Each structure stands twice: as C-alpha cells, then as structure tokens.
Amino acid sequence: MTSYQISINGSIRSVEAEEDTPMLWILRDELKLKGTKFGCGIGQCGACTIHLNGRAIRSCQIPVSAIGNQKVTTIEGLSSGKLHPVQEAWVDENVPQCGYCQSGQIMTAAALLSQNPRPSVNQIDQAMSGNICRCGTYPRIKKAIATAITKGGSR
Amino acid sequence: MSQLTTNRRNFLKISGIAGGGLLVGFNLYGNTLNSSPTLNETEINAYILIHSDGSVTIKAKNPDIGQGVNTSLPMIVAEELDIPWEQVKVEQAVLDRRFGAQFTGGSTGVKTNFDNLRKAGAAVREVLVKAAAQMWSIDPSDCRTENGKVISSKGQVHYGQLAEAASQLEPSETPALKDPDTYNIIGTSRQDVDLEKMVTGQPLYGLDQEVEGMVYATVLKPEVFGSKLSGFDAAAAHELEGIIDVFKIPAMDSPVDRVDGVAIVADKLWTCFKAKKLIKADWEKPKDYINSNNKLKSDFQKGLKAPGEVLRHDGDVDSEFAKNENQIEATYDVPFVSHSQMEPMNFIADVRGDKAILTGPTQTPGSAARYASGITGIPIENIEVHFTRIGGGFGRRLSNDYANEAVFISHKLKRPVKLVWDRENDFLQDYYRPSGCYHLKAAMDDKRVTAMDIKICTTSRYLYRGATPAHGTEAFPDQQPAGMVPNFRIAYTPLLTNIPVGALRTPGVNATTFAYQCFLDELAEKAGMDPIDFQLEMIGQEEREMPYNDHGGPTYNTRRLRGVIDLVRDKSNWGRTNTAQGFAAQMVFGTYVACIVDAVQVKGKVKIDKVNIAVDCGRVINPIGADAQVQGGVTDAISAALYESLELRNGSPVAQNFDKYEKLRMKDSPDVDVHFVKSQEAPQGLGEPSYPILFPALVNAVYKATGKRVRELPLKKHNLV
Numbered sequence: 001m002t003s004y005q006i007s008i009n010g011s012i013r014s015v016e017a018e019e020d021t022p023m024l025w026i027l028r029d030e031l032k033l034k035g036t037k038f039g040c041g042i043g044q045c046g047a048c049t050i051h052l053n054g055r056a057i058r059s060c061q062i063p064v065s066a067i068g069n070q071k072v073t074t075i076e077g078l079s080s081g082k083l084h085p086v087q088e089a090w091v092d093e094n095v096p097q098c099g100y101c102q103s104g105q106i107m108t109a110a111a112l113l114s115q116n117p118r119p120s121v122n123q124i125d126q127a128m129s130g131n132i133c134r135c136g137t138y139p140r141i142k143k144a145i146a147t148a149i150t151k152g153g154s155r
Numbered sequence: 156m157s158q159l160t161t162n163r164r165n166f167l168k169i170s171g172i173a174g175g176g177l178l179v180g181f182n183l184y185g186n187t188l189n190s191s192p193t194l195n196e197t198e199i200n201a202y203i204l205i206h207s208d209g210s211v212t213i214k215a216k217n218p219d220i221g222q223g224v225n226t227s228l229p230m231i232v233a234e235e236l237d238i239p240w241e242q243v244k245v246e247q248a249v250l251d252r253r254f255g256a257q258f259t260g261g262s263t264g265v266k267t268n269f270d271n272l273r274k275a276g277a278a279v280r281e282v283l284v285k286a287a288a289q290m291w292s293i294d295p296s297d298c299r300t301e302n303g304k305v306i307s308s309k310g311q312v313h314y315g316q317l318a319e320a321a322s323q324l325e326p327s328e329t330p331a332l333k334d335p336d337t338y339n340i341i342g343t344s345r346q347d348v349d350l351e352k353m354v355t356g357q358p359l360y361g362l363d364q365e366v367e368g369m370v371y372a373t374v375l376k377p378e379v380f381g382s383k384l385s386g387f388d389a390a391a392a393h394e395l396e397g398i399i400d401v402f403k404i405p406a407m408d409s410p411v412d413r414v415d416g417v418a419i420v421a422d423k424l425w426t427c428f429k430a431k432k433l434i435k436a437d438w439e440k441p442k443d444y445i446n447s448n449n450k451l452k453s454d455f456q457k458g459l460k461a462p463g464e465v466l467r468h469d470g471d472v473d474s475e476f477a478k479n480e481n482q483i484e485a486t487y488d489v490p491f492v493s494h495s496q497m498e499p500m501n502f503i504a505d506v507r508g509d510k511a512i513l514t515g516p517t518q519t520p521g522s523a524a525r526y527a528s529g530i531t532g533i534p535i536e537n538i539e540v541h542f543t544r545i546g547g548g549f550g551r552r553l554s555n556d557y558a559n560e561a562v563f564i565s566h567k568l569k570r571p572v573k574l575v576w577d578r579e580n581d582f583l584q585d586y587y588r589p590s591g592c593y594h595l596k597a598a599m600d601d602k603r604v605t606a607m608d609i610k611i612c613t614t615s616r617y618l619y620r621g622a623t624p625a626h627g628t629e630a631f632p633d634q635q636p637a638g639m640v641p642n643f644r645i646a647y648t649p650l651l652t653n654i655p656v657g658a659l660r661t662p663g664v665n666a667t668t669f670a671y672q673c674f675l676d677e678l679a680e681k682a683g684m685d686p687i688d689f690q691l692e693m694i695g696q697e698e699r700e701m702p703y704n705d706h707g708g709p710t711y712n713t714r715r716l717r718g719v720i721d722l723v724r725d726k727s728n729w730g731r732t733n734t735a736q737g738f739a740a741q742m743v744f745g746t747y748v749a750c751i752v753d754a755v756q757v758k759g760k761v762k763i764d765k766v767n768i769a770v771d772c773g774r775v776i777n778p779i780g781a782d783a784q785v786q787g788g789v790t791d792a793i794s795a796a797l798y799e800s801l802e803l804r805n806g807s808p809v810a811q812n813f814d815k816y817e818k819l820r821m822k823d824s825p826d827v828d829v830h831f832v833k834s835q836e837a838p839q840g841l842g843e844p845s846y847p848i849l850f851p852a853l854v855n856a857v858y859k860a861t862g863k864r865v866r867e868l869p870l871k872k873h874n875l876v
Binding site for chain 1: 222350351353355357358359362497546547548549575779783784793794813820826827
C-alpha cells in the first residue's frame with residue numbers, strides 16, 4: 001500500500017492503495033465518487049471516462065501510480081453549481097434511458113468540444129465511438145452534441 | 156403518527172402524517188390491518204404523500220431499467236389527482252406486497268398499472284374534495300379541482316391545507332375518473348424524473364450502493380457452461396493483502412437459480428478481481444456439452460428432422476403440398492445473443508440471523524426476497540428489498556442468480572457483502588437468447604399463399620429451466636401469418652444443451668419474427684408483388700379480430716395493423732428513394748409495429764441509411780419516453796443483427812468482453828424516425844415491440860441492396876459489415 005495525493009476536481013485528495021489500482025476503483029471505492037462507472041474493465045466501453053489534464057481517458061486503464069501531478073476531472077467536477085453546456089444539452093434532448101453509460105458519454109463529448117469546438121460529424125462519430133450505449137440512445141446523443149455546439153459547448 | 160379511522164378491506168389506506176399531511180398506502184391484497192393500525196411517513200407501502208405545504212411525493216413502485224416507469228407511472232397518478240406535475244417529487248419505493256406486483260418485464264408496466272393508478276389518484280382527489288366540501292358546508296358536487304386546489308363559490312384551498320382533514324375520510328373503491336379529453340399530464344412530454352441525476356453522475360445504480368461494514372466479493376465460474384467445480388487451489392490468492400476468504404458457492408437445484416463457482420471475498424473489489432486471476436480451479440465438464448457452433452448446427456438439423464410437437468394445424472398442409480408443386484422453402488438460423496447490459500451484475504446482501512436486507516438491481520425484487528428466504532431460512536416478512544435504478548435489464552435481471560450468490564456469501568460469512576461480477580463473468584454466466592433453426596415451406600397459388608409449414612427447433616429456455624410446456628414463447632401459434640393462410644402448421648422440437656438460456660427482449664418472438672417476415676418477403680418476390688402489397692393482401696381488406704392468446708390479446712385488429720403499415724409506407728417514401736428498402740410488420744403484445752429500413756451498399760458492405768417505424772400502442776403516456784423506447788429497441792436490434800452471436804471454441808465463449816463481442820457504436824447508428832398513431836385505446840407496452848421487427852426489415856433491405864438473402868444472423872458472418 002502506498003499513499004498518494006491526487007488532484008481531483010480541483011482539490012487534493014489523499015488515498016492509500018496498491019499502486020496497480022486503476023483510477024476507476026480509487027474514484028469509486030476509495031473516494032466514493034460513484035459517477036464514473038464500471039462497464040468492462042478493459043477500456044472498450046467508455047463508461048469509466050474521466051479527464052486527465054482535460055483529455056478524455058479510460059480510468060480503468062490507468063493505475064493510481066501513473067497520475068502524479070496531473071489534474072483529474074470526473075463527472076462530479078465537470079461543472080460547479082450549474083450544469084456544463086454538454087450536460088444542459090443532454091437534458092434538453094432527453095438523452096438517457098437507463099443512464100448508466102451517460103457519465104462516460106458526457107465526459108467524452110465535453111473533452112471533444114473543449115479541444116475542438118466545431119467538430120465535423122465524422123470527428124464526432126470517431127470521438128464518441130469508444131463509448132457504448134446499450135439502450136440505443138445514439139440518435140439523441142448526436143442531437144445533444146449538435147445542440148451543445150450551437151450553444152458554445154465548451155467551458 | 157396518527158390512527159386510522161377504521162379497519163377496512165380497501166385497496167387504499169389513508170392516514171395522516173405528523174405535521175398535517177396525508178398519506179396513502181396501497182393495500183392491493185385487501186388485507187385488514189391489526190388491532191392498533193398506524194401508518195406513518197416511514198410506512199414502507201406509503202404510495203402517495205401529500206404534505207401540508209401542498210407538495211406531493213409519489214413512489215416509483217416498479218424497477219426502472221431505462222424504460223421510464225419512474226416517470227410514466229407517477230404521471231398517471233398525478234393526472235387523476237389533478238396536481239401540477241411540477242409539484243410532484245418521485246421517490247423510489249421498496250418491496251412491499253401491498254403494492255401489488257413490483258416487477259419489470261413483458262412490456263407490462265404501464266399496461267397493467269394504468270387502471271389501478273388512475274383509481275388511486277382519483278380516490279384521493281375525491282376525499283380531498285369531500286374534506287373541502289365539509290369545511291365549506293356545501294355539497295361535493297359544487298366543488299371542482301384544478302392544479303392541486305379545490306375550488307368552489309366559497310373560495311379555494313390547496314390540497315396541503317385539506318390533507319389532515321381528508322386523512323380522516325374513507326376513500327371510494329369506485330371513484331369517478333377524468334375524461335381523457337381533459338388530460339393535462341398523460342399524453343404530454345415530460346422529462347424523466349431522474350434526468351438531472353443521471354447527467355450529473357448521482358449514485359443511482361446498484362453498483363453505486365454501499366452499506367456499513369460491507370466486504371466485497373466476486374465469483375469465478377467455468378469456461379464451459381454448466382461445469383461442476385471439482386476443486387480449487389487458492390494459495391496464491393490468499394497471499395494478497397486484504398483477502399478475507401475463498402470458498403465454493405454450490406449450485407442450487409436449477410441452473411437458473413445458481414451454478415457452481417468459487418467466491419472470492421476481500422476488503423477491496425480490486426483485490427477480489429486480482430485474486431480471481433490467481434485461482435487454479437478444476438472443473439468437470441457436463442456430458443455432451445456443445446463444443447462448437449458446428450455441433451449445435453448439426454443438433455438443430457437432427458431436431459428439424461423429428462416430427463416435433465404440432466402446436467397448430469389449420470386445414471391440411473400435407474394434402475395441399477401433395478397437389479401444389481409451386482413451392483418455396485428456406486431455413487433460417489439465429490444465434491445465441493448476450494444481454495450485455497452495461498451495468499455489470501452486482502448485489503448487496505446483509506444477512507443478520509433473523510432478518511436480511513437486500514439492495515441492488517433486480518427486475519424481480521419479490522422473487523429475490525423469496526429466494527433469500529429459502530436460502531437463509533429467514534421468514535419472508537423479515538426480508539427487506541431496496542431495489543435501485545438498473546443500468547439495463549433486457550430480461551437478464553429477471554433471474555436473481557447473482558442475488559442468490561450474494562445472499563449465500565453473506566449468510567455464510569455473517570457479514571454484509573457487496574458482490575460484483577467482472578464483465579468476463581457476465582459472458583460466462585449470461586442466460587443467452589436461445590439459438591434456433593427455423594424451416595419454412597410454402598405453397599403458392601399464383602399470388603396467394605395456400606399452405607405454410609413451419610418447423611422450429613430451439614434451445615428452449617423452458618426446457619433449460621425444467622418448465623413446461625417446452626415450447627413456451629419459442630413458437631407462438633398465433634403469431635402472424637397464422638390465421639392468414641388456409642393450410643398452416645407449426646411443429647416444435649426443443650433442444651436441451653448445456654448453454655444457459657433465458658428471456659431476452661421479446662423472447663421467442665425476437666427470433667420467429669426474423670424467420671417469418673423474411674420468408675414473407677421471399678414469397679412476395681415469388682408472387683412478383685411489392686412486399687407491402689403482398690402482406691396487405693394476406694391481412695385482407697376486411698377488418699377482422701385475429702385470435703392472439705398471449706398478453707396483449709385476446710385478439711388483434713387487422714385495421715390497426717394496416718394502419719401502421721400505411722403510415723410507415725407513407726413516411727418512408729416507399730419505392731421512391733434511391734436506397735434499398737426492406738419492410739416488416741406485425742402486432743406483438745398488444746402493440747402494432749411496421750418498420751422500413753433504408754440501406755445502401757458501400758464498397759461491398761451494407762450501411763443503414765435510416766429507419767422508419769410506425770407504432771400503434773394505444774394511448775401514449777409520455778411521448779418523450781415512448782419515442783426513446785422505440786428508438787432504443789430498433790438500435791438494440793441493429794447491434795444484434797449486424798454483429799452479435801455466441802461463438803464457441805472447445806465449448807467456451809470466444810468473446811468474453813466487448814473487445815471480441817462487438818456492439819453497435821455511434822458511428823454506425825442510423826437515424827430512427829418514430830411515427831405514432833394517435834390513439835385513445837388502452838395503453839400497451841413499448842419495451843419490446845420495436846425490437847424483433849427490425850431484423851427482417853433490415854435483412855429484406857440487405858437483399859434489395861446486394862441481391863443476397865441472409866438467412867443466418869448476424870450480418871457480420873457474411874462479410875456484409
């Protein structure tokens with residue numbers, strides 16, 4: 001077991017864990033931040049997506065020992081107070097059904113738009129295709145991203 | 156706390172709440188209460204609470220798996236109660252038999268609760284009116300309600316102010332219901348009550364729950380389905396820091412209840428997952444296990460050669476074939492398909508000697524409680540079930556095998572346990588959609604089908620769980636085109652294998668629809684007719700009630716079926732596009748669907764350009780939710796049709812995660828336009844009907860695009876995607 005100080009959603013949090021523990025389980029089980037979800041454990045479904053220095057990564061694939069000084073943002077820290085434009089768009093378009101994949105979808109979309117505020121349809125498809133939605137909300141996710149873009153979807 | 160006024164056999168119980176509110180409890184089993192009846196705010200069957208400030212809490216009584224019942228069912232109550240939807244707060248109910256059935260399956264949520272929820276809302280509105288009338292010394296008929304207020308010539312008073320007085324009154328068993336033309340809530344688009352919570356990552360799911368003092372567990376299961384555990388070596392696993400125990404979980408009598416495995420318990424879930432990889436287990440494979448897909452195919456062929464059990468025979472099929480040489484036949488194959496629900500299986504069991512508290516995602520909380528009682532010996536009245544929002548069900552969470560595992564572990568260790576499966580275990584322990592083989596033969600008299608002979612062999616889920624009859628929904632005798640062909644026969648042979656099977660979204664029908672509606676397309680071609688005209692001919696111009704002996708029946712109406720066909724034909728510009736279009740239509744479980752898929756061929760591969768689907772489900776409660784259900788069913792089916800099957804190597808699944816078990820991604824997901832028929836008929840279900848119809852519509856479009864008749868799913872097998 002090793003002690004780590006990690007920047008999570010703007011605050012430094014202390015954890016004690018085995019160094020190979022994926023950030024997914026640090027967030028969920030040690031820090032009780034349940035918004036980041038477990039879907040496959042092998043980086044194939046995107047449910048565990050977080051931001052590392054603003055870039056979307058799969059938290060099941062990065063061990064706590066690899067974080068260092070990088071800033072971690074989870075769905076809980078995507079916005080403070082009011083909703084992030086991407087979350088607002090998700091509400092406007094009534095995107096979720098079961099909702100389980102949606103934290104990951106939103107985090108991927110938010111990272112995309114912060115790097116590329118006006119992506120093409122192709123770029124959106126490519127960026128989002130790492131996130132599986134089993135309920136079939138893809139048509140509404142596409143609409144929500146389009147809505148977020150027109151409203152200026154990054155912050 | 157406040158006393159009830161009398162003991163009464165009433166489907167609702169009303170009581171006051173401290174602070175001056177009104178609480179309504181369901182009592183659908185007609186139980187009389189004991190001698191000192193009290194209901195308080197924490198009464199677990201409290202269904203509706205009207206607070207003294209006028210706000211209203213309605214409980215969500217069925218598990219929500221994404222089908223939207225947390226929103227649609229309270230909408231029905233709120234409508235009859237005549238309160239503004241904005242004043243409603245929805246809270247999750249727990250399991251209580253007084254609520255009546257609390258399960259999710261068969262597309263039944265709205266359909267079966269529509270009447271009793273309207274009655275509940277209306278009965279409460281009536282006692283509020285009575286209370287106001289008494290206060291004003293006027294007749295209740297001189298009062299009306301609007302927006303949570305009772306209004307009369309004497310003034311207006313909001314429900315919160317009346318709640319305490321109303322709580323002393325007796326609700327009617329037969330309240331007057333609203334005229335549907337005056338609905339303000341039912342039929343209007345309402346945001347899901349959990350929408351903001353879902354987009355902000357709130358801990359809504361079973362996997363997100365924790366209980367004090369809990370430890371974690373996971374399970375190791377065999378690579379070959381149905382193997383028995385003969386022994387294991389956990390020495391290396393025990394070396395890990397935080398490991399608590401490793402032991403055998405024994406199978407229960409039926410494989411649908413629990414199978415043999417090894418439980419790994421630790422203080423952290425990550426430790427459980429690591430430890431699992433270090434365990435060496437020995438398994439005894441079942442006799443005659445299916446080692447390859449080819450073996451399965453040859454078993455199906457044998458099954459189809461058997462006469463089978465004749466489930467329906469209209470006219471005389473054999474005579475007709477003897478005298479009519481104009482025949483056509485085809486064989487269709489469907490694979491095992493995984494449920495792949497995004498939230499992995501998990502459950503928390505806290506077994507404490509004389510009581511147990513269960514927490515987690517289950518479509519059948521009542522059944523989870525019954526099983527837990529059987530496993531632990533604890534009387535069922537002492538078992539609490541807190542069921543959560545579910546990250547996808549699709550029929551997988553009708554089985555409580557994972558809950559039974561958690562209960563077993565907690566009971567053995569005498570401490571609370573949170574069980575979580577890894578994704579790989581989900582593929583080793585799914586109850587797959589049964590695989591099957593469908594042989595169809597028809598005789599044609601120019602453009603008319605004069606005989607149809609259908610032989611079906613599937614790995615029936617009824618046979619697997621030892622239920623009868625073995626055919627169940629695998630070969631439903633009233634499914635179209637039954638009743639539309641003068642000589643018609645269905646015969647069924649079940650195949651028992653070691654591969655676990657269960658209910659997956661429209662069980663049985665999700666496979667037969669593919670075979671039947673693809674075959675009709677082939678018949679239309681043989682008749683030289685447009686496929687839609689061909690089906691309309693078969694259905695007939697005259698309005699008829701076709702027998703349908705299943706839920707959604709007892710009949711279906713051909714005018715409504717023609718209605719969705721005409722609607723989708725119109726909306727899809729049938730015959731006038733530069734895409735290849737495929738069509739299919741039927742009624743299932745009370746809902747009529749007609750689907751047209753537009754496909755194009757790009758570099759030898761098929762791409763779906765768009766899907767149009769027309770739906771008649773009777774009255775729509777929440778248009779946003781209804782639209783989502785239909786889009787979701789179609790999109791789910793596209794994934795299965797394009798990619799999904801269980802491939803076996805030496806009896807084990809080749810795909811044990813999403814790297815090899817391909818799911819539809821956003822880049823391949825087309826637009827799905829949903830067109831509802833506006834209807835005042837009783838509401839029917841939407842969870843399932845849009846799923847089966849996509850398969851033949853897509854495959855028929857693929858034929859138009861490529862000239863290839865696909866008779867075995869998925870399309871990936873034929874290099875078409």
